[in-house]
Amino acid sequence: MCLAIPGRIVSLDPDEPGEATAEIGGVRRRVNVDLLREEGVGPGDWILVHVGFALSKVGEEEAREQLRLLAMLGEDGVPEPDPGGGEGGDPDATY
Amino acid sequence: MRHIDVYRNSDLIAGLLGRIRRQVDPARTYRIMEVCGGHTHAFHRFGLPDLLPSNVELIHGPGCPVCVLPRGRIDQGLAMAEEPGVILTAFGDMMRVPGTLGSPLRARASGRDVRAVYSPIDALRLAEANPDRRVVFFAIGFETTAPATALTVLLARRKRVENVSVFCNHVRIVPALEALLAPPGAGLDGMIGPGHVSTVIGSLAYEFIPRDHGIPVVVSGFEPLDLLQAVLLLIERINEGRADLVNAYRRAVPDGGNAAALAAMDRVFEERDSFEWRGLGRIPWSALRLREEFADLDAERWFPPPDAGDGAPDDSPCGRVLRGLMRPTSCPLFGGECSPEHPIGALMVSSEGACAAYHAYRRGEPAAT
Amino acid sequence: MSRLPRSPIIEMADGAGGKASRRLVEGTIVPLLGDAWKGTLADSAVLDIGPGRLAMTTDAFVVRPLRFPGGSIGELAVNGTVNDLAMAGAGPVALVAALVIEEGTAVETVEAELRALGEAAGRAGVPVVGGDTKVVEHGKGDGLYVSTTGLGRVLEGVALGPDRVREGDRVLLSGPIGDHGITILLARGEVDLEADLRSDSRPVWPLVRPLLEEDPGAVRWLRDPTRGGVASALNELARDRGLAVVLEEAAIPVREPVRGACELLGLDPLHVANEGQFLAVVAPGAADRLLDRLRSIPGGEGAAIVGTLREGPARAVLAETPYGGTRIVDLLEGDPLPRIC
Ligand code: SF4
Numbered sequence: 001m002c003l004a005i006p007g008r009i010v011s012l013d014p015d016e017p018g019e020a021t022a023e024i025g026g027v028r029r030r031v032n033v034d035l036l037r038e039e040g041v042g043p044g045d046w047i048l049v050h051v052g053f054a055l056s057k058v059g060e061e062e063a064r065e066q067l068r069l070l071a072m073l074g075e076d077g078v079p080e081p082d083p084g085g086g087e088g089g090d091p092d093a094t095y
Numbered sequence: 096m097r098h099i100d101v102y103r104n105s106d107l108i109a110g111l112l113g114r115i116r117r118q119v120d121p122a123r124t125y126r127i128m129e130v131c132g133g134h135t136h137a138f139h140r141f142g143l144p145d146l147l148p149s150n151v152e153l154i155h156g157p158g159c160p161v162c163v164l165p166r167g168r169i170d171q172g173l174a175m176a177e178e179p180g181v182i183l184t185a186f187g188d189m190m191r192v193p194g195t196l197g198s199p200l201r202a203r204a205s206g207r208d209v210r211a212v213y214s215p216i217d218a219l220r221l222a223e224a225n226p227d228r229r230v231v232f233f234a235i236g237f238e239t240t241a242p243a244t245a246l247t248v249l250l251a252r253r254k255r256v257e258n259v260s261v262f263c264n265h266v267r268i269v270p271a272l273e274a275l276l277a278p279p280g281a282g283l284d285g286m287i288g289p290g291h292v293s294t295v296i297g298s299l300a301y302e303f304i305p306r307d308h309g310i311p312v313v314v315s316g317f318e319p320l321d322l323l324q325a326v327l328l329l330i331e332r333i334n335e336g337r338a339d340l341v342n343a344y345r346r347a348v349p350d351g352g353n354a355a356a357l358a359a360m361d362r363v364f365e366e367r368d369s370f371e372w373r374g375l376g377r378i379p380w381s382a383l384r385l386r387e388e389f390a391d392l393d394a395e396r397w398f399p400p401p402d403a404g405d406g407a408p409d410d411s412p413c414g415r416v417l418r419g420l421m422r423p424t425s426c427p428l429f430g431g432e433c434s435p436e437h438p439i440g441a442l443m444v445s446s447e448g449a450c451a452a453y454h455a456y457r458r459g460e461p462a463a464t
Numbered sequence: 465m466s467r468l469p470r471s472p473i474i475e476m477a478d479g480a481g482g483k484a485s486r487r488l489v490e491g492t493i494v495p496l497l498g499d500a501w502k503g504t505l506a507d508s509a510v511l512d513i514g515p516g517r518l519a520m521t522t523d524a525f526v527v528r529p530l531r532f533p534g535g536s537i538g539e540l541a542v543n544g545t546v547n548d549l550a551m552a553g554a555g556p557v558a559l560v561a562a563l564v565i566e567e568g569t570a571v572e573t574v575e576a577e578l579r580a581l582g583e584a585a586g587r588a589g590v591p592v593v594g595g596d597t598k599v600v601e602h603g604k605g606d607g608l609y610v611s612t613t614g615l616g617r618v619l620e621g622v623a624l625g626p627d628r629v630r631e632g633d634r635v636l637l638s639g640p641i642g643d644h645g646i647t648i649l650l651a652r653g654e655v656d657l658e659a660d661l662r663s664d665s666r667p668v669w670p671l672v673r674p675l676l677e678e679d680p681g682a683v684r685w686l687r688d689p690t691r692g693g694v695a696s697a698l699n700e701l702a703r704d705r706g707l708a709v710v711l712e713e714a715a716i717p718v719r720e721p722v723r724g725a726c727e728l729l730g731l732d733p734l735h736v737a738n739e740g741q742f743l744a745v746v747a748p749g750a751a752d753r754l755l756d757r758l759r760s761i762p763g764g765e766g767a768a769i770v771g772t773l774r775e776g777p778a779r780a781v782l783a784e785t786p787y788g789g790t791r792i793v794d795l796l797e798g799d800p801l802p803r804i805c
Contacts, residue, residue, distance in 0.1 A: 002133060002160075002239035002291040003730045003804055004347075006098040025096040025724020027650075027659040032216065034246055035355045046098060048294060048347045049728070051186075051236075051804050052214030052656075053243040056294040056353060058098055062345040067101065070320055073327065074110020081101045083346075096724065108787040132805060142789020160805060187729075187801030200798070213655045213729065213802050240804065319787070435797045444797075446730060447805045456791040 004050035006058050007031065009043050024049060098346070102318030103141075111323040112146055118330050124150045126282055127329055128419055130272065131289035132159030132447025133317055139456035141319040151326065154281060154419040155449035157271050158289050160235045161188050162417060162441045162448045163372045164264055169194030171400040172233045172262050176207040178398060182225065184218040185233035187211040191435075191444045198444075199233075215247035215261075222251075222259035230259045231394045239292045241265040241383060242356035245363040248385065248392055262394035263384050265364065268292050269300055270381035271372065276308045281419035285329035287322070288314035290344045295360075297352025298342035305338035316344040363389060373441070374417030413440035416449055423450040430454060474569045479599025489597060492571070493563075496578035502558075502591035509593035511558055513617065519554035521545060522613040528606050530577065532651035534643075534662025535739070538580030541610040543665050543739060544690070546588045550669040551686040551742065553624050553676055554616030556590035561612045563597045566605035577608060588667040590614070619673070621680035626704035628684040633773040634751035635709060636744040638671055638758065639664070639766035641694055642722040645736035645800070655729065655802055659721035664740035671764050672742060678757050682750035688742045695734040695793045697743055698771075698781045706778050711771040711793065713783045729802035734783075734793055736800060745773065 007024035009031075018034035020041070033041050033054045041047060046058035063083040071081070119125065129135055135155045138144055144153060157163050173194055176183035183199065190200045190211055203209040208228075212218050215232055222230035234244045244261055251259050268289060275281060288301050298314045305311055311332035315325035324343055332339065342348055363386060370382030385393040412428060415421040423429055423442070433439035435454060442448035477484040494501050503509055525541045535543075546556040561581060565574055585592050643664040650657050668688065675683055689697040694716075698709045711734075718726075718733045726733050746754050751769055758764040781793040 002131075002236060002289075003728075004239070004291045004294070005727050006096075006347075008097070024728050025099070026719075026721035027657050027724040027728060029655075029657045029728075032243075032246060035242060035353055035359070038355055048291070050239055050291060051243045052216050053246065055239065055242075055291065055356065056347050056349065059346045063098060066324075066343070066346060070107050070111065070324060073114055073324070074107055081104055081107070083098055083101055096720075096727070099727065105786040112787075139791055142783075142785050142791045146787070146789050186804045188803045188805045190801050191797065211654070211801050213804070217654070217656060236804070319785075319789075435794075445805060446803050455794040 002050055004048045004055060006046055007049045009033070009041055009045045009047060011043055022047065022049060022054070099318065102316070102320040104320065108319050108323065111320065111327060115323065115327050115330060116148055118327065118334065119148045119150060120334060121150065124152055125330055125333055126152050126154055126284045127287060127326065128154040128156045128281065128283050129287040130156035130158040130268070131292070132162065132445065132449070133291070134287055134289070134315070134322065135449050135452050136447050137317045138322060139452045143319060143322060147326065151330070154283065155416065156419060157275060157372070157375060157417050158237070158268065159442070159445050159447040160237055160240070160266060161192055161445035163266065163271070163374065164192070164235060164441065165371045165373045166194045167371070168264055170196060173197070173199065173202050174400070175231050175262060175394060175398050176202050176209055178229070180227070180229050182208045182210060182221060182228050182230045183233060184210050184212045184221060184230060186235065188445055189233060189235060191438070192441045193438055193444070215244050216250070219247050219251055219256060219259055222256050223254070226258060228258065231262055232259065233262050233264070235264045237266055237268045237292045238295045238360065241364065242295060242353070242359050245359040248363045248389055249359065251392055252389070257391065260392050260394040260397050261385060263364070265383040266370065266372070267381050267383070268296070270378050271375060272301075272304065274375050274378045275418060276304065280308070283310055283419070284333045285310050286312045287325045287329070288312045290314060290316050290321070290348065293344065293348040293352070295353050295356045298340065298348055298350050300352070302340055305340055309338045311338050311341070313341045314344050314348055316347065374414030411440070413442050416442055423453040426450070472571055474565050474567060474571060474574060474599055476567050476599050476601070479565065479597055485597070492575060493578055493595070493597065496575055497582035497592055498586070500582040500585035500592045503593045503595065509558065509560065511593065511615070513557055516620070517618040519549050519552040519616040519618050520614070521548040521552070522611065523548060524609065524611040526606060526609050527648065529651050530573065530607055532647055532663055534647060535665035536577060536580045537608060537610055538577035539584040540665055540739060541612045542581055542584035542588055542590070543667050545612040545614040546590055546667050546669060547688045547742070549614050549616035550667070550672045551688055552616065552618060553622035553686065554618045555669055555673065556588055556614055556616045558593045558615045559585060559590050559612055560594040561592060561610060562595060564605060564609040565597065565599050566607050567599055567602040569607045573607060577610070581610070588669065619676050619680065622676050622683070624684065624686055626685060626701055629701065629705050629707065629745050629773060630684070631707060631773050631775050632748045633684060633745045634748055634769050635698070635711070635771035635773070636746055636751065636755060636758065637694070637716065637768055637770045638668065638741045638764060640717040640719045640722070641689065641738055641741060642718060642726065642733040642736035644739040645693065646722045646725045648737070650725070657725060657728070659725060661719070661721045664738055666740035666763065668740060668742050671758060671761055674757055674761055675744065675754055678754060679750050682747040682754065683744055684747065685745040686742055689738050691737050692796050693733070693735045693737055694743065695732070695781060696795050698793070699795045701745070702781050703779045708774045708777050708779070709771055709781045710774050711781065711783045714786045715768050715770045717766050717768055730804070731800045731802070735796040
């Protein structure tokens with residue numbers, strides 16, 4: 001019902017509080033992070049972006065937890081992957 | 096891409112599918128509703144429905160803001176574009192959606208200034224760049240999108256931008272679910288809770304579903320592994336007869352939601368006592384409008400609309416699909432009179448619409464009941 | 465050496481056929497085309513082209529903005545047309561170009577595009593043998609429209625077309641998709657995104673020719689997936705031929721920023737336009753050899769075998785996911801629009 005995608009904060013805008021630049025799969029966009037001011041965000045944090053606004057922080061610990069569970073559920077002895085799997089600007093990355 | 100690719104891991108997907116196959120009881124069916132159109136789209140995009148056991152039936156819910164918008168509201172928005180000096184901005188999703196007199200794209204083709212934007216902020220920037228024009232933002236979306244509109248309104252106020260206004264069509268998910276689940280209901284065994292709206296309202300918002308309606312809810316993300324995990328958790332619960340609420344999208348969804356987002360919405364919007372939904376009819380307290388304080392930024396006060404809609408749940412095929420009572424492929428118009436080139440209902444044009452998803456990804460599948 | 469018309473902007477008189485017109489054509493256009501210009505300014509070009517089959521194509525170019533990372537309208541106007549010839553198995557022989565300029569457009573802009581057109585023609589090895597210029601009133605055009613018509617000679621022994629395609633044939637793709645369409649989308653500035661991305665605009669004949677020479681009979685169908693992307697090109701084939709095209713989703717090369725932009729804007733890379741790639745349907749037995757050949761050519765390193773022709777479901781394009789799911793890849797209705805749902 002709403003497309004949102006994880007991105008990483010590159011920098012906070014020093015002139016406009018609440019504005020940041022985020023990188024989302026090799027694309028940069030200005031993102032409003034005002035809704036996360038209580039938790040506080042900074043460069044390197046992963047956020048979930050919807051229509052140019054950050055809605056929540058992507059929790060690394062929770063992600064790892066879920067992947068651990070998923071690896072276990074499969075029961076096929078698949079090694080537990082890292083949330084960053086597949087990352088890295090490989091120019092020939094497939095989709 | 097981090098936090099995406101790993102949830103498309105083939106080995107894990109295969110493992111989870113195996114687990115699901117072992118868990119299903121062949122003697123029964125599992126009617127699972129994915130509330131969110133984004134989930135519908137994702138299921139099809141990743142080719143998952145074919146991989147699930149055939150007695151797991153996915154029912155599409157009303158979580159597509161474009162599909163539930165009555166045609167009268169689209170007509171109203173397009174009427175605003177007729178006013179002199181107006182630039183009508185809308186999300187790309189809206190551009191092909193038909194009102195009674197055509198779509199925003201058609202209005203553009205006949206000379207109206209209608210533009211697609213990615214963010215409400217882009218509409219505000221457009222207003223700043225065109226001080227001699229009046230920019231109307233056709234706001235749609237559930238509580239996921241409403242905070243973005245709210246912050247944009249507050250920003251417009253702070254920057255004293257006066258030539259921008261919001262045509263507010265924001266709707267609330269919980270009243271829609273209540274309407275859907277109210278007797279006679281759609282005969283569901285479980286529900287996949289929408290993911291992104293929950294970042295704002297929190298997963299706890301669905302507590303009433305297991306409690307009052309006796310079916311389990313699993314809040315899920317949008318990647319193949321998220322979706323399969325939700326299906327598995329639901330099947331386990333349905334087998335055990337356990338109705339509870341699980342937040343399986345913890346990496347993004349806090350149980351309590353986003354307080355700042357809720358506060359921004361509360362600051363800018365108030366609930367309408369009633370709003371018409373396509374297919375579901377009028378639902379009390381199900382939509383938002385700008386508070387009196389922001390009347391100067393409210394497009395409905397710039398251009399007061401005529402009263403529209405009689406409020407009866409419509410019994411058109413679209414309405415039945417939206418309520419989970421009929422599959423798109425069972426609609427007599429599907430693929431013939433109604434197609435993406437000549438859509439009759441928004442369900443056929445919105446990328447999240449169940450009919451569009453079936454048409455795009457599952458054409459040729461025998462019509463099921 | 466370019467003698468500017470007296471005004472820094474184009475005026476109606478420049479296209480009226482009088483003195484100003486002549487000054488524009490002789491003083492600006494012809495010199496800027498440089499060595500690529502082989503015309504005479506007579507009403508028609510007369511070509512001596514010898515025996516063989518000819519291919520002829522025409523295309524009109526409208527693009528906003530006129531310049532974008534990795535290309536511009538002048539360059540596209542050459543590459544687009546020579547690529548259409550290449551898809552018929554033809555090397556370019558001659559090109560004519562028509563410009564429709566909006567009154568008020570900076571002369572500088574027109575000059576830059578003419579230079580780009582001349583250089584692109586040089587790179588593609590095709591002479592420009594004639595042209596025309598018209599000026600339309602201010603507000604009646606997007607600065608500049610270019611239309612080009614190309615003539616090409618079909619390589620001997622080549623027979624291409626949907627009727628030659630057989631079940632079991634493989635689909636070859638020349639490189640990563642979506643670069644052009646996403647570059648243009650970002651260059652328009654409407655979605656406020658930035659990425660290190662360039663249009664893939666280039667002539668593909670240098671990649672196609674060696675394949676055809678290697679084994680003319682094994683190459684059965686060629687198409688450049690421009691507007692509507694790979695999905696549209698293959699859907700047309702599937703419909704024309706009554707077969708299914710089954711893509712292996714994981715094999716389709718897509719660069720990271722294109723993927724990122726598509727995820728963010730809810731687009732499918734298969735629907736995004738390309739200006740420097742081509743699809744080839746080839747005989748199954750020759751596929752690996754032709755792929756190796758393509759990869760050995762500079763600019764062909766990113767090529768991949770991405771799919772197979774199957775009997776059914778007839779007239780459809782399917783994508784198979786690595787975990788065994790399939791979905792239908794449909795035609796796109798109109799232009800890709802960013803979506804939020
Ligand atoms: S096929 Fe068309 S008319 Fe039928 S339910 Fe879907 S959108 Fe409505």
